[in-house]
Amino acid sequence: MNCRIGSGFDVHAFGPGDHVMLGGVHVPHDRGVIAHSDGDVVLHALCDAMLGAMALGDIGKHFPPSDPRWKDADSRVFVRHCKALLAEHGWTLGNADITVICERPRIGPHAGAMRGLIAADLGVAVDAISIKATTTETLGFTGRGEGIAAQAVCLLVRE
Ligand SMILES: Nc1ccn([C@@H]2O[C@H](COP(=O)(O)O)[C@@H](O)[C@H]2O)c(=O)n1
Numbered sequence: 001m002n003c004r005i006g007s008g009f010d011v012h013a014f015g016p017g018d019h020v021m022l023g024g025v026h027v028p029h030d031r032g033v034i035a036h037s038d039g040d041v042v043l044h045a046l047c048d049a050m051l052g053a054m055a056l057g058d059i060g061k062h063f064p065p066s067d068p069r070w071k072d073a074d075s076r077v078f079v080r081h082c083k084a085l086l087a088e089h090g091w092t093l094g095n096a097d098i099t100v101i102c103e104r105p106r107i108g109p110h111a112g113a114m115r116g117l118i119a120a121d122l123g124v125a126v127d128a129i130s131i132k133a134t135t136t137e138t139l140g141f142t143g144r145g146e147g148i149a150a151q152a153v154c155l156l157v158r159e
Pocket residue numbers: 101102103104105106107108109132133134135136137
């Protein structure tokens with residue numbers, strides 16, 4: 001069996017708004033995020049992990065921020081594009097492990113819904129998708145509530 005690992009990381013600053021999109025889930029919050037698309041750091045980090053594992057560049061290469069087609073785009077579109085690339089190159093997602101980094105919102109209550117949506121979009125079992133969260137104990141930009149970050153690692157497998 002042939003395997004590849006990939007890693008991804010994404011940050012968006014908080015701005016005006018009443019929710020953040022995380023893992024495809026509408027999470028109520030007293031801030032939104034500043035982004036060209038819907039600013040879903042979970043899905044952006046996951047896409048970069050999958051693209052990285054295939055050595056196919058990054059999300060900005062596939063979906064340039066200068067392209068008006070991606071203005072306010074649903075980031076699940078990017079995940080489905082990565083799934084198509086996986087299939088095209090003969091890869092299957094073995095598993096992905098994603099960590100969300102912020103003081104607020106609380107991620108735990110929404111993690112199950114995120115896992116379900118991501119697993120459905122990628123055509124894998126829910127137990128192949130892990131969503132975790134941590135604060136930075138009030139330190140740094142996430143600790144000051146200036147923004148939200150996510151990191152992802154994934155394993156691709158090919159017979
Ligand atoms: N935005 C967050 C941050 C954390 N959690 C959960 O709380 C646990 C403790 O967080 P620490 O930063 O103090 O380690 C963490 O393990 C998560 O389960 C969360 O849901 N949302």
